[in-house]
Amino acid sequence: MKDKQFWSVAGIIFVLFMIYWFAGHPYFVSERGVMFWSILIVGGVLIYSTRMAKRGEKIFLRTIPGLKAVEEAVGRSTEMGKPVLYVPGIMDMDQVETVAGVVVLGHVAKMTARYETSLNVPVSRAIVMKAARESCRESYLMEGRPDLFHDDMVHYLTDDQFAYAAGVNGIMLREEPAACLYMGKFYAESLLLAETGNSIGAIQIAGTASPSQIPFFVTACDYTLIGEEFFAASAYLSQEPELIGGVKGQDYLKILAISVMILGTFLNFFHDLGWTSWDFLAYLTVQ
Amino acid sequence: MEKFLDFIVRAGSLDRRIIFVVIALVVILPLFFPLGLPIRPTNSSQDVYNAVEELEAGDKALVSFEYGPSTKPEIHPMAIALLRHLFEKDVKVYITCLWPDGQFMAMEALEQVADNQYNKVYGEDYVLLGYRPGAEAVIKGLVSNIRKVFTVDSQGNFLDDIPMMVGVNQVKDFDYLFSASAGYPGTVEWVQYAADPTGVTMSTGTTSIQVNEVMPYVQSGQIVGILGGMPGAAEYESLIGQAGIGTSGMDAQSVAHLVIVGFIIFGNISFFVERRRSKKY
Amino acid sequence: MFFKRQLPIAIAATIGFLTLFGWFVDEPTIKSFVDDDATQWFDILASFAMFLGALNLLKMQAMKVMKKQKGWQYAALAIAGFAFSFTAGFILLGSYNVEITEFDDPAKVATVLASEINLDEKSTENVLVAVPEGDPYIIETPYFTKNGADNVVEQINAAGGTAHMRATDWGAHISTRGSLFNWMFRFIFTPLSATMFALLAFFVASASYRAFKIRNFEATLLLISGIIIMLGRVPIGGSISAWFILYIVVLALSAGVNTWFKNKTYTLASVVGGVLIVTIAGFIMGWPVDQPAIFYLPVLQDWIYNNPNVAGARAIMIGIGLGIFATSIRYILGIEKSYIGE
Numbered sequence: 028m029k030d031k032q033f034w035s036v037a038g039i040i041f042v043l044f045m046i047y048w049f050a051g052h053p054y055f056v057s058e059r060g061v062m063f064w065s066i067l068i069v070g071g072v073l074i075y076s077t078r079m080a081k082r083g084e085k086i087f088l089r090t091i092p093g094l095k096a097v098e099e100a101v102g103r104s105t106e107m108g109k110p111v112l113y114v115p116g117i118m119d120m121d122q123v124e125t126v127a128g129v130v131v132l133g134h135v136a137k138m139t140a141r142y143e144t145s146l147n148v149p150v151s152r153a154i155v156m157k158a159a160r161e162s163c164r165e166s167y168l169m170e171g172r173p174d175l176f177h178d179d180m181v182h183y184l185t186d187d188q189f190a191y192a193a194g195v196n197g198i199m200l201r202e203e204p205a206a207c208l209y210m211g212k213f214y215a216e217s218l219l220l221a222e223t224g225n226s227i228g229a230i231q232i233a234g235t236a237s238p239s240q241i242p243f244f245v246t247a248c249d250y251t252l253i254g255e256e257f258f259a260a261s262a263y264l265s266q267e268p269e270l271i272g273g274v275k276g277q278d279y280l281k282i283l284a285i286s287v288m289i290l291g292t293f294l295n296f297f298h299d300l301g302w303t304s305w306d307f308l309a310y311l312t313v314q
Numbered sequence: 315m316e317k318f319l320d321f322i323v324r325a326g327s328l329d330r331r332i333i334f335v336v337i338a339l340v341v342i343l344p345l346f347f348p349l350g351l352p353i354r355p356t357n358s359s360q361d362v363y364n365a366v367e368e369l370e371a372g373d374k375a376l377v378s379f380e381y382g383p384s385t386k387p388e389i390h391p392m393a394i395a396l397l398r399h400l401f402e403k404d405v406k407v408y409i410t411c412l413w414p415d416g417q418f419m420a421m422e423a424l425e426q427v428a429d430n431q432y433n434k435v436y437g438e439d440y441v442l443l444g445y446r447p448g449a450e451a452v453i454k455g456l457v458s459n460i461r462k463v464f465t466v467d468s469q470g471n472f473l474d475d476i477p478m479m480v481g482v483n484q485v486k487d488f489d490y491l492f493s494a495s496a497g498y499p500g501t502v503e504w505v506q507y508a509a510d511p512t513g514v515t516m517s518t519g520t521t522s523i524q525v526n527e528v529m530p531y532v533q534s535g536q537i538v539g540i541l542g543g544m545p546g547a548a549e550y551e552s553l554i555g556q557a558g559i560g561t562s563g564m565d566a567q568s569v570a571h572l573v574i575v576g577f578i579i580f581g582n583i584s585f586f587v588e589r590r591r592s593k594k595y
Numbered sequence: 596m597f598f599k600r601q602l603p604i605a606i607a608a609t610i611g612f613l614t615l616f617g618w619f620v621d622e623p624t625i626k627s628f629v630d631d632d633a634t635q636w637f638d639i640l641a642s643f644a645m646f647l648g649a650l651n652l653l654k655m656q657a658m659k660v661m662k663k664q665k666g667w668q669y670a671a672l673a674i675a676g677f678a679f680s681f682t683a684g685f686i687l688l689g690s691y692n693v694e695i696t697e698f699d700d701p702a703k704v705a706t707v708l709a710s711e712i713n714l715d716e717k718s719t720e721n722v723l724v725a726v727p728e729g730d731p732y733i734i735e736t737p738y739f740t741k742n743g744a745d746n747v748v749e750q751i752n753a754a755g756g757t758a759h760m761r762a763t764d765w766g767a768h769i770s771t772r773g774s775l776f777n778w779m780f781r782f783i784f785t786p787l788s789a790t791m792f793a794l795l796a797f798f799v800a801s802a803s804y805r806a807f808k809i810r811n812f813e814a815t816l817l818l819i820s821g822i823i824i825m826l827g828r829v830p831i832g833g834s835i836s837a838w839f840i841l842y843i844v845v846l847a848l849s850a851g852v853n854t855w856f857k858n859k860t861y862t863l864a865s866v867v868g869g870v871l872i873v874t875i876a877g878f879i880m881g882w883p884v885d886q887p888a889i890f891y892l893p894v895l896q897d898w899i900y901n902n903p904n905v906a907g908a909r910a911i912m913i914g915i916g917l918g919i920f921a922t923s924i925r926y927i928l929g930i931e932k933s934y935i936g937e
Contacts, residue, residue, distance in 0.1 A: 123919045246803070
């Protein structure tokens with residue numbers, strides 16, 4: 028959408044919304060207003076950053092060693108003639124981390140297609156299998172190597188957490204992949220996978236937003252993408268200005284969140300002292 | 315001396331199978347020869363105990379089982395200890411399961427505590443509503459209308475035919491909420507969709523790994539107390555004065571932790587010797 | 596191309612907008628869609644997708660067996676396991692109860708029943724006599740096969756009693772104690788799952804042995820806090836005196852003095868001085884195990900859990916929350932299209 032069109036559409040939506048708002052906003056759950064406005068602000072900031080990036084604004088994206096190492100890991104596998112193992116977590120597609128894992132898989136599949144390296148993706152959910160398969164197929168097609176793609180490179184093992192861990196560990200010990208990538212949502216199986224990967228001497232890169240599993244991955248893997256880094260992976264690997272703009276937007280949002288936290292601390296302090304009657308924390312608590 | 319240092323450096327690259335054998339031994343031996351170490355409850359376990367103590371006979375507690383056979387050794391002891399405490403105080407217990415295998419765990423715990431130990435009557439003192447798929451959607455449903463999610467209990471009885479379900483329509487009708495959780499869906503979802511919006515007092519029991527993820531909710535007061543893994547279960551057992559599996563596992567865990575610390579210290583000595591040598595040459 | 600590009604993005608955007616903004620709308624239809632229908636749709640889709648998964652699993656394993664690939668024996672075991680679970684879940688319910696409604700002559704019925712409930716005839720007769728009048732007696736352990744239950748029924752009827760066979764309802768057999776599926780869950784699945792989880796203990800030991808090295812200041816902090824948590828969390832930590840920790844602190848500080856000044860006199864002075872101060876203080880205070888509290892492991896552990904840990908966890912959670920939010924918005928707005936391969 029061009030700038031003129033974009034602002035016209037945004038302006039119309041804004042005017043319509045204002046009319047609705049001042050007409051008494053029927054059907055609107057007023058107690059959730061804070062959340063609503065927050066979403067609008069966050070959405071607005073992200074759209075703004077994306078559009079700025081599209082217009083050619085230079086954006087600095089710091090080097091993320093873990094992502095830089097992905098290509099290195101695929102290259103190493105190629106040299107050694109061993110496969111790359113990719114684990115997209117143990118949850119379904121309703122978890123954003125799994126979606127992010129499938130997105131990164133697309134980029135990894137492009138690399139394996141380019142280097143003609145074999146890729147093995149065991150999954151624990153049938154829907155993830157379909158999505159991951161499509162993602163790989165597209166990547167191989169885009170790299171001009173549809174001949175190297177076959178459906179079974181993405182295969183289903185089981186829904187059960189530890190049975191899946193046992194299955195993946197079995198694959199690792201039998202096939203001895205040179206690179207193991209864990210990108211998605213993980214629970215207690217994280218260390219079982221990462222330690223087994225370590226024992227076969229594979230280069231290991233993990234990415235997750237599961238706070239309790241980050242220490243395990245940090246301990247047993249060569250590189251770990253922590254939370255936001257993982258979500259920024261797609262932008263980093265694709266170098267698409269639209270996506271990089273989104274990452275910058277995230278930074279703006281972080282500044283905003285920190286400001287609200289500092290402001291909230293003061294306002295709450297004043298409220299506790301009885302200087303103001305406005306309970307800022309109660310206002311922010313969405314029911 | 316040089317030979318000794320050589321030995322330390324060589325031992326530094328210890329085969330992990332040796333570590334496995336040592337850990338297996340130190341876990342097994344205390345189970346046969348208990349040390350009887352004293353158990354000191356932490357503040358978070360004490361908070362759970364106090365929250366249950368505040369309940370009165372006839373109050374209603376909703377207990378959710380969100381764990382399976384794999385995490386049973388960590389969560390099951392605390393679920394049993396909590397049920398013992400609740401039945402001891404004649405609190406009415408309502409059980410839901412967000413994990414399919416949670417229902418099997420709940421059945422086992424109820425058989426042991428409600429049937430065999432306290433001779434409680436099904437439908438009057440406790441009810442097992444069972445498992446429903448849908449994770450957060452189930453919690454949201456329970457918050458708005460229990461009968462929308464459960465028309466029958468786990469045994470196929472209509473909810474309206476169960477005496478203790480009379481007047482119980484939504485989460486707000488409960489006096490206490492406990493989530494015995496080993497992951498997703500679990501504690502965090504109960505806080506976000508049930509405890510916070512309704513204001514019902516909630517406590518939780520989780521695996522040791524999850525404690526740091528749940529701790530922010532405990533510190534902010536959204537969760538009243540947390541039982542962390544097997545130590546949490548042992549502490550709760552000591553608080554209610556009924557030693558169980560948690561207590562018997564504490565000696566093994568204590569010795570295992572001590573041995574791991576020993577390994578870490580030994581590994582560091584070896585690391586230092588090696589580093590010094592490499593600097594020297 | 597439309598079905599592979601525009602349509603998926605349009606569906607993601609529409610449903611995304613609806614579920615996101617539906618939360619702010621007080622309209623029953625939208626509310627019910629957001630709260631129930633949307634998630635149920637996903638569950639239904641996921642349930643059907645299970646067939647795809649199961650077929651794929653079978654295909655992969657069967658190919659392995661046929662091509663005799665490395666580890667094909669495990670593949671054969673996986674297929675056998677699948678077949679067994681399928682049979683136990685869908686075909687052989689394995690939960691048939693025998694109900695004895697009439698036993699006018701308990702002694703005769705006991706001759707048959709005794710072997711079924713593993714008691715001698717006299718005790719079995721007593722059990723039957725103790726049953727309240729009018730109530731049936733149900734053999735507690737169900738039979739795996741219909742034939743097995745029918746045989747017992749026939750034998751009891753022949754012995755002068757009246758017995759019936761009752762099969763557990765389809766579906767309820769899964770949670771019925773004694774059914775084939777339940778047996779499989781309790782005696783195969785449970786120990787196997789617990790074994791996999793228990794492996795964590797060994798892996799934690801080997802991983803920490805390898806990774807917890809004093810490489811720099813941060814690693815040292817990690818190591819010290821790790822040891823405090825490990826010991827303070829278990830009862831043995833409570834038995835370690837705060838004075839013992841104080842002595843270790845004195846030695847550690849002296850090591851610091853040695854590194855800093857590289858002077859043996861200073862080092863010796865700090866060791867001797869520190870040990871003397873701690874010892875005198877100990878004698879004055881009477882060596883209580885948990886005093887001074889800041890050197891008592893359980894207290895230290897509590898503090899680390901509640902302060903530095905929570906601070907870090909909150910920061911990571913907020914970052915992750917923002918990341919999830921931004922990513923979701925990117926999908927809804929169609930900025931991120933990599934999930935369809937673009």
